[in-house]
Amino acid sequence: MYDVRGKVAFITGVGAGFGAELAQRLAQKGALIGGCDINVEKALETADKINSLYPNACVAVHCDVGVMEDIEGAFKRVLEHFGRVDIVVNNAGISEFHKFIEDPDADWKTVIDIDLNAVIKGTQLGLNQMRKQSPPGGVIVNVASMAGFIPDVNMPIYVAAKMGVVGFTRSLGRKLLKTQGVRVNGIAPTFAMTNMGKLALQSEDFAKHVANSTVPVPLVIDAFMRAIEDDSLSGDILRITAQNGIDVLPTGRASQKKKDSSKL
Template sequence: MGKLKGKIAVVTGASSGIGAGIARELASEGASVVLTARSMEKLKELENEIHQQGKGKALAVKTDMANRDNVEEMVKKANEAFGDVDIFVNNAGQMLTGTVRSGEVKEWEQMIDVNIKGILYGVHSVLPSMLERSTGHIINIASVSGYEVTKTSTVYSATKFAVRAISMGLEKELARTGVRVTNISPGMVATRLSNSTVMDRKKLETEDIAKAVVYAVTQPAYVNVNEITIRPV
């Protein structure tokens, strides 16, 4: 029997990369997983893959995390299909150019809308139910860019600093409520977004981040893993 049998999870940005890896891992441990992203075709492929695996259940729901109404509707569908959400993984994100000098205001706005507002909309959509039940786990996927800023990552790094700040504040707000918060900051992961980045060492795999999520959510109820930073060796 899987460690997460009977648990209901939502994974945002689940159509590829880290999000897809997290969804697969949660489902392999028996969870029912709601898959969200803007690409319904890719979500349906992952939904079918999880069903064929036969360990967990999946439901694909097309969602724009920058749209509050979309997020609320997605959680409503999750509740109708599986029940109250136990685990909410805020993974959806935009990683664009992000320099201030470029003047690419639309790119800044996309990152702010998805990386910051999307996180808050996701939390807002499930937190009342979690507080009412005195149980639940919010996982926020940040980045090592939330610790370190390069000359080309100013705005992106700012959004990931914000994700860490939200996580730290939430952990304090929710102390002794039964609702746990974990912030996970990955280093370079081998995904479509990082294909053009050359490193002198092996990049992390999506499964490495997924296993960290499972580690955090399977701790005893009195244990809150606040922050995990994962880097290539």
């Protein structure tokens, strides 16, 4: 079991939703938090709430994760403040509620920049730091979605981004654990009543599905914590659904191993 006490966690999107709740859960267990958000006022509110209970446990900075230089700058400021980073949670994300097919001005690039490119950049920053600090190693958690497994004509760019997160996370997992001591996992929740979930509930295309598949935010935070603390998980995706709670999706590694052995 990975002990988060005294570990430094860099969390994007810490101003609200999963990011704010996870920061508080980690702080309760003795971790130090470096959070960032495009809404720095909200990020500072999260930091103030944590620091009122655990003095000097949290620092918050501004960051637009859609801008690579912003992520680098935020990560650097957290690193300078605490001296190391042991946990990276690439949590910040946006939804896609416009009509991509009907709307020629649909801003699909921003969805990719925030929901996929920022995850890749945050992972790269975390890995490069974790493997050179002493002691080396750490944990990276990337936020995917059940949309990463279920095609949906109503949000094709969001689906593409989240499928990218799933493939990226699974591709890195086992190799990085063996060579760098870094575990990379992902979580894939259905809808939860964060700000994003509430927006989806207002959409005619999503309202019925949201109502039937919503999961409690604390359950999603439990999944985050399992992805961080369970050191048997690496390259794994934890699914969070109303039907099954938290479960680890099959990776196909066993079937691939069997296939490879048949060639010997």
